[in-house]
Amino acid sequence: MKWSIVAVGRIKESFYREAISEYAGRLKHYRPIELIEVPEERLIAGREAHVMRTEAEKLRAACRGSEIIALTERGSQLSTVQLAAKLESFEAQGLSSLAFVLGGPQGLDADLESEARWKMGLSPLTLPYQLARLVLLEQLYRCETLRRGEPYHKA
Helix, strand or coil: CEEEEEEECCCCCHHHHHHHHHHHHHHCCCCCEEEEEECCCCCCCCCHHHHHHHHHHHHHHHHCCCEEEEEEEEEEECCHHHHHHHHHHHHHCCCCEEEEEECECCECCHHHHHHCCEEEECCCCCCCHHHHHHHHHHHHHHHHHHHCCCCCCCC
8 A cells, every 4th residue: 555645844953854755765665655745825814724724636637546544633632552453454355555644734635624524633732834844744654564463662
């Protein structure tokens, strides 16, 4: 199964870019993974909903038929072990690709969230979108090592 991380905005900070690259590289040893960034819309006061809808259109187009996993604070929060089992169940269903979708500073459009196969939460805390992308990649890598019985994951 192929995974894509589809996110709004470019990562500007070098420390985030380096860490994201590190975990994406590690993940590539286990499965095909693609990092896709769609342009962030310029925010105009009072037009937040329009910005989120426009970004959602770009995210949908970038997913190219993959099953969407929406990253949102309203999503299910699982332990790493539970997340690994959830990903394994998607694989057992014969899904060919998953797109983990992250919004920008305004979050994800509600319609896009409702279209998702599953809504996933990383934390009850509000995370900067750059950090959320890094945490997601690290957890996906951790899930892959856990599923293979490798020593990276410590219970």
